[in-house]
Amino acid sequence: MTRLPGTYESYWMETGEGPRHPGPPGEVEVDVAVVGGGIAGICTAWELARAGRSVALLEADRIAAGVTGYTTAKLSAQHGLVYARLLKSFGAEGARLYARSQQEAVEYVARVSAELGIDCDLERVPGYTYAESADAVDQLRAEAEAAREAGLPASFVTDTGLPYPVAGAVRVEQQAQFHPRKYLLALVADLVGRGGKVYERTRIVSLHEGKPCRLTTEGGAEIVARDVVVATHYPVFDRALLFSRLEPHRELVVAAAIPADQDPRGMYITQEQNTRSVRTTPYGEGQRLLIVTGEKFKPGVGDVSERYERLAAWTEERFPSARITHRWAAQDNTTTDKVPYVGRFHPGAEHVYVATGFGGWGMSNGVMSGRLLTAHIMGEELPWTSLYDPRRLHPREASSLLKVQGSVVKHFIGDRLRGSHVDSVEEIAPGSGAVVRVGGRRCAVYRDESGTAHAVSARCTHLGCLVHFNDAERSWECPCHGSRFGTDGAVIQGPAVRPLEPRPLPGESEVSDVSD
Template sequence: MADTNPGKLQLPQMPQSYWRESVKLPSYPKLEKDIEVDVVIIGGGITGISTAYLLSKQGLRIAILEADVILNGTTGHTTAKITAQHDLIYDEFIGTLGEENARLYYEANRDALQFVKQTVSEHRIECDFSEEDAYVYAQWDSTAEKVHKEAAAYAKLGIDGGFVDKIPLAVPSVGAVIMRNQAKFNPLQYLTALLPIITAADGVIYERTTAIDVEEGATPVVITREGWRVKAGQVVVCSHFPFIDRHGLYFARLHAERSYVLAATMKDSYPGGMYLSADNPKRSIRSVGTAAGEQLILIGGENHKTGQGICTIDYYESLLGFAMRQFKVESFPYRWSAQDLITLDKVPYIGPITSGMPNIFIATGYAKWGMSNSTAAAMIISDTIAGRDNPYRELYSPQRFHPNPSIKNAITQNFDVAKQLISGKLENVNKKAEQLQPGEGAVVTLNGKRAGAYLDDQGKLHLVDTTCTHMGCEVEWNNGDRSWDCPCHGSRFNYEGEVMEGPAKQPLTKLSGE
């Protein structure tokens, strides 16, 4: 077999998102006092910032609380396609949700795209926004049949698109379904342009401020880890996994998946368009124009449940092999990964968290399509707070339940959680911390018990208890991103044990090597 990497191009040693490198992000203070606002928003990603922008325009005083720094979560690690083409879903949705709901889902994401386009134009935001056709392409005849069914669903729902025999991109295909006039952009350039609009309207933003609980009532109070209190008429939880879940309702209705992205420079000219393979393993392809006038190609895919799967660096290597086979790659300057939450019926949960808490909202479960769904969430929640009707409110309601496919998926997911919980406790660990090389992490045996160990590049050993602080599952080492990932509900911790992704609120317990 011919070597697909004759020049032995290397991946970057550490993951780094191009989006976060492309902008100079402002910094904001940590909350160090009690405050009162009209609406408090938990989470400084695209949902939180878009919602704050819309509510600020309504004259409401907003506070955003971000546990880390703004735009460092999934928003900063996306492929940034703004599209209603979310893989082959519309034929499926017609069967599981009904034709009317399938049409509403398309229209909600179409309207979200138009909102972003209008906002970019209104504020003259330089964010590499451009309209592109989107394609889901088939590589095998068996998959082409599914693509034809999706094209028929487009026709039934009135979607501008349909089946095409060929795609502009030079990758093997036997047909595709096209959705015309979708878009791509640089999400961080877009969102950083909205931040001064929010603060100019007396909105406040706090970083490194972790919300851990909400006191319910007519005027809820958000409590931070340091004990500060934020009183507000409405609370909007945009923290990816809802950090409040009184009865474990959402833990049973969401599961977390990771996927991976390489940014490549190439000798080839890019033909335009955004692409997603209908076959597995998934391959997502789009271009990015940099400020220096260069062009990067983003190649994504290789999704798996968080904390499960093969050695995570191998997913990056798989994307590298695909890129080298299909394109004339010169270098791979960036690599990163993202985490997405998926609901039982693949439609996000947007709205009041329960019927008994009408002033506490959640927005979560975007699967891998957060740029459009998050914008739809901001529009739905801001309309609801303002007392306006929104045609998509019932479709996205967290209180909905569709027996097909929700019951089957709930059983499958909860069986998997139980399996991971038990297998982690019974795992036989033979490795010792002293066997680690610099930059290596692993589950090890420490004083006869399971522990997590990471030896940093300076030779310092970091030891943590591998029991997730959320519900007690055992975390696994993610060598591609140097993190501890929970296979049950997707919580992630850095090598020092600090929380990177919820639903966990507390860090892993640090251990002594003595």
Template sequence: MPNNGEERLSSYWIDSTKLPSFQALENDINVDIAIVGGGITGITTAYLLIKEGFHVAVIEASTILNGTTGHTTAKITAQHSLIYDEFIQHFGEDNARLYYEANKEAAEQIAEIINLHGIDCDFKKEDAYVYTNSNDKVQSLKKEYDAYKRLGIDCEYLDNISLDGNIKGAVVMKNQAQFHPLHYLSHLVNYIKESGAEIYEQSVATHLDIGDKPIIHLRNGAKVTANHVISASHFPFHDNRGYFARLHPERSYVVAAKPEKTFPGGMYINAEKPKRSIRSVTIDGEDLLLFSGDGHKTGQGEPEKKHYEALEKFAKEEFGAKEILYRWSAQDLVTEDRIPFIGCNNEGDKRVLVATGFRKWGMTTSMVAAQLMRDILIGKKNRYEELYSPSRFKADPGIKTIVKENVNVAANLISGKLDSPDKELKDIKEGEGAVVSIKGGRAGAYKTKDGELFVVDTTCTHMGCEINWNSADQTWDCPCHGSRFSVEGEVIEGPAERPLKRIDPNSIDYTTS
């Protein structure tokens, strides 16, 4: 916990967890199953597959559990905002019920693992609420409540709840849970390691050859040959199905604050926009709250720091919070029909499996994915396979969403090329990043507090969109498909595989730039 009220620009989950480190893969290896991605999905899937006797390797581009998993709000719930009435309308009652039951069973499985291994991870049962302050959303909540009852969900509708504010109504899903995700997952990592699985960090998978046995090629030249490959790398590292056009990226924000007002317990999310999600957390023996939301498409909209400021204002106005202790952000992917893609990358072909598009609800969805992919690989019938199949295509609402998203991509591609930078390189201050003009061209510049200057080409290496500066996280973000790059130009988030082109600032004539 920060000393003297100092705010940390980092995830509490990561700060409070000591994780083992692993070496990069330098030599060629052969395994039964190679999992690309060391987040909650990859680690959980490895855990389940080891129990089936498979020789498993986890390949992580950065460090394990440091991506979206380490920046979650960590609600273990089947209440994924207002979705069940929508799913009944679009996919029918049977499929909506399957979605609920898949996530309900996943939550129960997480609880079973915690009990089996005696994991101390602040696991706590809580009711989950979707509430509204708007009269316009009351009818939507009542429709959601009716959907809950049709699907057999343990629920309640309330005209008011114990939160302060002008609450107009809420629908409650009973007996959900919250936990410390990395304390839970660090135990699974140790189990995996002790069970003989291989884990490699700083090992970037760049492409895949699919023969009788798939071969993963790493950036450093090493190769992984496996009977089966699982892509659990947030955005699929092997995109031969056009996932970049079937997924859109969104960023959301979290602040941890010390409230002055009494918190009634429970987990909350509002029905309207901007989103406001609330849950409790204990940090160094003190009861705090996590406020999250204010999501937007990656690389688009107002400066990212404005989203933190909006959450901080909400925490202060609604809960009297006077001290912000942590803040962090996360990125997630959304499919065209809001149901994740989980299963065989090509229908019926077990050589390559994929899990992506969790729509910010990765705690239960990761377990859904791990169990489903395990069952596919061991030949066990799983009643959720068709619902989550990456090969599916639902014309309603899928086609409308795809058209809308690709119009958005095209607009950002064009506008980025026409955008005129408003700064010159010589104007960049220490600790500042910005798009700048260099001899009439567009470039990205960042100057450290020590005065070191990093300059990059702002053309995204995925499909040529122009990246924008993220002042809150100090990254370069692509508004088209969500690729993110460090100040040095290294890839942080896909679908981009290659770093940005670096420009040597010493080669630039400042007098003419």
């Protein structure tokens, strides 16, 4: 296997240590239970505690250590080529509400950081959406005009701080970049100071909606709450059928030290070359850490190592002084109409709320969600409540919905008909994995570096799709809805809440061709 550049760890995780929080002691009763300790969950819990509600924040692993700990951490209202699309789909008022809600989130983080004295490396910089091809200039001009009409300080430019020429760019002023864990861990400390309860290593496996609602943990503890917020990135409860309207995708990140005088002084993104996103953060005396994101793909797609290599090669070509230090990967979900779902979980929900579908822009959307969900629970309404309502069904999303479901059906059926690229366990090389048949059942088999093979069920415990092996991150991934599992079957990322079951390997012999 090719040796990939940099340490496989997020810079935010490496430099943002926080205290541990034990699980619940038994039954816990609060006003609001927030399931999910990422940016949306933390911001919601903090807002509610500040409003006087008793809150329990419940996280399956460590707080701010899931998707939030592996973000690019751009805090921006400029979300690529979004405003021209919003203008067509939601009209001028919808585009204005989206822009206002996102820009207010940027300003809110700056204000809260100042009020609480949070040192989170917050820097105000412009955001750019650019293209190197002249063919995209008209589209960029239209986006600049749409963003400006939506109320953002946007303009079309041809000069940027990048060390290579562009054909054009949309520049939006007054955006920000920050260290997400430093900011969020400070909010958690303030939450605890206000009497909020924080429980880590507390996976929620069931929800009973009622008056009150009841949540059950993997260990059997019960959380009783009047209101419940599901902020687990991809909702772990399927009663709203949001899995039919969400499409997961992953992106890779490489980070590299560069001289401070080579800082491009802004946040940049292009859809060209399968996405390239660039920003920097403070990194020692005379240096900046360049953070480059790209190579977007669906979970379960192979050749992840090759994608890392392409991203690293692009970084070193465009920034010749770059010395790659870290690499990691991020995952997010996009809704079928490209606007997040934040609000009541489903048409019949009275006390259960959700925040999901941030489309790669989780920082501003997470902050926005915290404020919007708090307003819901406090009986208030913000101007953009209906824009983000999960119960909406926009006519323009029908084709996207069919495309998402077509992809799921393709994997659910096609992966069962398609033969594996290996015929036996013996063919699996150390450090790699494959789905093979063992004793008539499909097993996900990983062989560690010492040569020992480990087998688990190949059926995702969410809805039964077959998992695929990620060669770079050494994990099993579901291509249908994005659940991820360790090589031992443990859940890394939902919507699955149960691990892949272990499978015995009585002997590494030829694998049978019997169906599941």
